[in-house]
Amino acid sequence: MIIILLGPPGCGKGTQAERLQESYGLVQLSTGDMLRAAVASGSDVGNKAKAIMEAGELVPDDVIIAMIAERIGAANGGNGFILDGFPRTQAQAEALDRMLEETDLKLDRVIRFEVDEDALIERITGRFSCASCGVGYHDKFKRPREDGVCDACGGREFSRRDDDKAETVAARLKAYHEQTAPILPYYQAQGRLAAVDGMAAIDDVTGQLKSLLGGV
Numbered sequence: 001m002i003i004i005l006l007g008p009p010g011c012g013k014g015t016q017a018e019r020l021q022e023s024y025g026l027v028q029l030s031t032g033d034m035l036r037a038a039v040a041s042g043s044d045v046g047n048k049a050k051a052i053m054e055a056g057e058l059v060p061d062d063v064i065i066a067m068i069a070e071r072i073g074a075a076n077g078g079n080g081f082i083l084d085g086f087p088r089t090q091a092q093a094e095a096l097d098r099m100l101e102e103t104d105l106k107l108d109r110v111i112r113f114e115v116d117e118d119a120l121i122e123r124i125t126g127r128f129s130c131a132s133c134g135v136g137y138h139d140k141f142k143r144p145r146e147d148g149v150c151d152a153c154g155g156r157e158f159s160r161r162d163d164d165k166a167e168t169v170a171a172r173l174k175a176y177h178e179q180t181a182p183i184l185p186y187y188q189a190q191g192r193l194a195a196v197d198g199m200a201a202i203d204d205v206t207g208q209l210k211s212l213l214g215g216v
């Protein structure tokens with residue numbers, strides 16, 4: 001199964017991709033996570049991407065397409081994958097179609113998260129994650145069971161993303177509207193587009209996704 005989760009920053013793509021990967025045995029391919037790993041490692045790609053990400057803009061298509069092509073090749077052969085944060089431009093969407101065609105793979109669904117954008121700032125600025133295992137939390141919506149201790153690994157250090165400041169979120173939303181939302185009609189025309197209510201509770205959104213994808 002190959003699915004794309006599509007929606008503005010903070011709509012819940014990463015949260016739901018983590019859950020679907022467990023339930024369906026899929027590999028989560030998050031271009032945002034790949035880029036953050038590249039920045040942390042100080043690689044050429046990371047150095048090129050750092051300032052762009054901190055400004056809330058999109059990293060150039062050629063960099064992203066090369067990065068995802070490598071990961072799709074490596075993920076091929078399993079149960080499939082969830083694309084989280086890719087594609088984000090028309091050029092990326094068309095490149096993905098070519099990559100899938102070349103590897104004899106088929107895109108099943110593109111799932112759009114419908115959200116009230118006023119709520120996204122609160123979601124994004126309240127987000128943090130475990131510095132050891134990367135599991136995500138939120139100050140209000142998803143706190144660890146014990147304050148200051150990661151539920152998954154017991155880690156006691158947490159971090160926040162550099163681009164999760166309120167001023168950067170506005171630029172990220174602008175990039176979504178100008179460059180990413182325009183690819184929705186492309187998938188609508190292919191008959192692959194479906195939607196979930198991203199304002200529902202996290203468990204409810206997972207339920208909606210499972211209804212769309214078939215129960216497990």
Ligand code: AP5
Nearest residue numbers: 009010011012013014015031032053058059085123127138
């Ligand atoms: P990326 O990492 O992809 O960030 P994003 O798309 O802005 O998405 P987020 O990770 O912020 O949000 P999300 O939708 O995953 O929400 P989450 O589940 O975390 O990209 C970062 C940057 O990298 C980009 O700005 C760009 O520069 C670059 N980049 C990446 N891909 C690129 C590409 N393809 N091309 C070019 N550049 C690229 O949820 C957010 C919070 O809300 C969490 O705390 C969560 O607990 C909470 N939450 C989630 N769902 C709910 C709910 N239903 N109710 C209440 N709270 C909820």
